[in-house]
Amino acid sequence: MPKEFIRIVTEDTVEMITDDTLREMKSHGTADFPFQYYIETFDWKRRESIEWHWHNEIEFVHVLDGVIECHMGEQTICMKKGDALFINSGVIHRYQAPENCKQSKCQFSDIIFSPELIAPSSSAIYRKYVQPVVTQGQPFLLLHGTEAWERKTLECYQMVQEICQSEQDLTELRIQIGISELWLYLAPQLKKADTEQQLNKHIVTQARLRMMMQFIADHYTERISLDNIASAANISKSAALRCFRAGMQVSPVGYLNDYRLNRAKELLISSHSTVSEVALAVGFDNVGYFDRVFKRAFGITPKQFAKQNIVY
Numbered sequence: 441m442p443k444e445f446i447r448i449v450t451e452d453t454v455e456m457i458t459d460d461t462l463r464e465m466k467s468h469g470t471a472d473f474p475f476q477y478y479i480e481t482f483d484w485k486r487r488e489s490i491e492w493h494w495h496n497e498i499e500f501v502h503v504l505d506g507v508i509e510c511h512m513g514e515q516t517i518c519m520k521k522g523d524a525l526f527i528n529s530g531v532i533h534r535y536q537a538p539e540n541c542k543q544s545k546c547q548f549s550d551i552i553f554s555p556e557l558i559a560p561s562s563s564a565i566y567r568k569y570v571q572p573v574v575t576q577g578q579p580f581l582l583l584h585g586t587e588a589w590e591r592k593t594l595e596c597y598q599m600v601q602e603i604c605q606s607e608q609d610l611t612e613l614r615i616q617i618g619i620s621e622l623w624l625y626l627a628p629q630l631k632k633a634d635t636e637q638q639l640n641k642h643i644v645t646q647a648r649l650r651m652m653m654q655f656i657a658d659h660y661t662e663r664i665s666l667d668n669i670a671s672a673a674n675i676s677k678s679a680a681l682r683c684f685r686a687g688m689q690v691s692p693v694g695y696l697n698d699y700r701l702n703r704a705k706e707l708l709i710s711s712h713s714t715v716s717e718v719a720l721a722v723g724f725d726n727v728g729y730f731d732r733v734f735k736r737a738f739g740i741t742p743k744q745f746a747k748q749n750i751v752y
Contacts, residue, residue: 445604449480451487460657461650464495474554477604484537485544492534497552499527506546509538513686524583531579577630596622648673649687708746715742
């Protein structure tokens with residue numbers, strides 16, 4: 441098996457390192473061949489979710505066993521064995537087990553690749569058949585395998601899987617051909633899957649959301665309000681609320697508090713600061729309130745968390 445193209449992932453080995461806008465920092469493949477094939481097995485009782493993230497690469501997920509939910513803003517996509525999901529470049533998403541799920545084990549495979557694997561960005565192929573999908577296409581597309589084009593797409597995906605798992609010659613070339621053929625069936629559906637107005641709304645929402653998230657990352661230590669967050673994207677407070685609800689199912693202030701709490705956890709582990717000092721350092725000017733929201737989020741107080749994670 442050509443190990444450079446396949447990764448085995450479990451709930452214990454998954455890494456989700458993101459920057460301040462939730463962009464995933466991990467590379468998928470290499471600079472000269474940006475493609476990776478993953479086989480992922482999760483016990484949802486041991487890991488509740490794969491948290492919010494996005495990447496410039498395109499993702500295609502295929503459920504092999506069990507069930508899994510993918511959240512993209514207000515959309516919740518529930519997938520079962522045999523279903524597949526296309527996730528477009530730049531779309532913020534999250535995976536988790538469905539609520540009250542009786543089957544805790546789930547296995548799925550996915551391929552993550554750069555759009556430029558299909559064709560260089562300077563080429564006519566990219567300009568005509570890739571760029572319109574990446575910049576204006578649907579954020580996602582669910583495939584059940586019931587339509588002819590869906591079955592053809594899944595056959596192409598299966599072919600790419602088999603290439604990754606075999607010891608064939610010309611592996612990179614075979615993968616590139618398989619991805620291009622998969623795109624041949626996907627691209628027409630993605631271009632016509634929704635109205636231009638709805639697509640533009642999604643693109644604008646994602647752009648505004650990232651601007652506000654970056655503002656929070658830059659200013660979370662300060663006293664900032666909903667007005668300040670909204671102003672970062674030149675929109676009203678109500679529009680900011682809609683953006684966060686549509687993109688992440690949380691309010692701007694809720695996201696700000698979550699961001700501060702996660703930074704607080706890092707400080708409690710890495711520094712010798714007191715709880716009061718940490719609270720002030722991450723933007724909470726009321727230590728009692730910091731204690732309450734920290735315990736509500738993580739189940740223990742900041743002091744208890746610091747004791748459990750003390751580094752000698």
